Amino acid sequence: MDTVALAVTDGMLHFELGLAYEVFGSAPDGVTGPWYRLVLCGPGPVRAGRFLMEPDRGLDWLPRADTVIVPGWADIDEDPPAELVDAVRKSHEAGARLVSLCTGAFVLASAGLLDGLRATTHWAHTQALADRHPKVEVDPDVLYVDNGTVLTSAGKAAAMDLCLHLVRLDRGSATANAVARRLVVPPHRDGGQAQFITAPMPAPGRHPLAELFPWVLERLDQPLTVEDLARRAGMSSRHLGRHFRAATGTTPLQWLLTQRIRRAQELLETTDDSVDAVAAATGMGTAATLRRHFNRAVGLPPHTYRRTFRTRSGAGSGSGSGSGLEGTR
Template sequence: MSSVALAVTDGTPLFELAAACEVFGVDRELAHPWYDFAICGQNDAEVGGWLRAGIRHDLEALADADTVIVPSCRDAAEPPPPALVDAVRAAHRAGARVASLCTGAFVLAEAGLLDGRRATTHWAHTALLHDRYPAVRVDPDVLYVDEGDVLTSAGKAAGMDLCLHLVRTDHGTAVANALARSLVVPPHRPGGQAQFIPAAVAHGRNHVLAELMSWVLERLEHPLTVHDLACEAGMSSRNLARHFNAVAGTSPLRWLLIQRVRRAQELLETSDLSVEQIASRTGMGTATTLRRHFSQQLGVPPETYRRTFRP
């Protein structure tokens, strides 16, 4: 059983703490075993400015966890609590995977875990993170960054995206999607998606591309092109690209490839179809094309992914 420890100190904001608890602390019987979850910190720490938390484990217990989650700081302008910084550094040295939510990145940076690494935080604090820790390669335009044993995310909802990404990494796409459905949140927003859109385009099921995206997902087995998408949407390719950048933070072709790979992940986990058959079902055409795009996005070939996540 993989263990997850959530670090809490006086003044920890409530939202990111609650997101981590919902993802890792509630066993919905989606995978067996689920996570062994613990909250570590100062007993009776004040959370969210008003809630007193009864905490059974001190910060030193972070070093016993496989994954450590560091939620937002009370105030990014203030130095992180030294005890928290020391405990997070010790946990990483002990082999823990460390992930920060929102301004928790300042704790990781203070601990030296982000030196020379790419990282992000809430867009309102990226300039401060860059100025205070010049050794960190701050990326202000993404939802989250996965550097293997160290991960960082932007604010609020992006913290949930990172938590789901960790579940997807540990248990596969089918489990992460089932969890997302249970939480009524989007199943997958790629980390490279923009933190905020450049124009006022509606989100949710009513945004300008909602019908087109549903149409595409029902036809992934077909060799769709950007021109096909533009024709179906009744707009020019240039206008389509502008809307995709606003809604999804990426180009139409990149979004289409991401959806094809996601469908391939699901089929690798839930079916006995061959790689060649999955390539056909996902519109990739050939197993060679599937392997290339699959490896580019996930870092492993389809066969390795199936061995890892096939029940």
């Protein structure tokens, strides 16, 4: 069973802490087999915002975990506690996968774990991270960065993106999608956090593309074009492109291709359909077209992906080692 430890001390952000607890604390309905063992580790009673928590273990227990998650750090102007930084460093030396959510990146950077690596944090604090830790290559535009054994996310909602990415790596797309459905969030978001810096998120139910997205996802087996999407949305292709860029950070065709690849991943993990059948079900047309796009996006041909994700836990389980993917597609 994979053990996930949440490393907490006074001053942690309760949103990111609660989010990780929701994702890794219990399996969604319909998912069989063992789930993660979640352990809260801290130096005695810990206060996060107005919440007081009693950890399960001390910080010295962190090196026993397979994955250590550091939630957001509230006061980035202060150095993180030395005992937290030391425990995080020892966890990495012991072989744990280290994950920071939002400003938790400052803890990983203080431990020297981000030196020479690309990393991200909340867009409002990327410059501070770069200034304080010049050896870190800070990317202010992505939702998360996966360096294999060290992963960082941007702020707030991007922490959910990274947590779902971890589930996808460990247990496959179908399980990650099940977790996303339980939490009523999208299983994968396109684009980077740059789209959120100056433009406010659209009000629920009022975004011009709110009805288009589910309509497209129900028709991925069909040969949809930009003109088809624009006609459905009741706007010109040019306006559709603008709305897509604002909402997803990418173009309609790139977004559509990403959804087709995601659906192909799920079918490869959960069915015995041939590659030709998967290609037809995802609107790729031919197996050759699916192989070309799938290999380019995922880094593996479909048959290798299926063998990898179907032989480790039945429903699809990844290795937990890095994929080299970033939350920018």
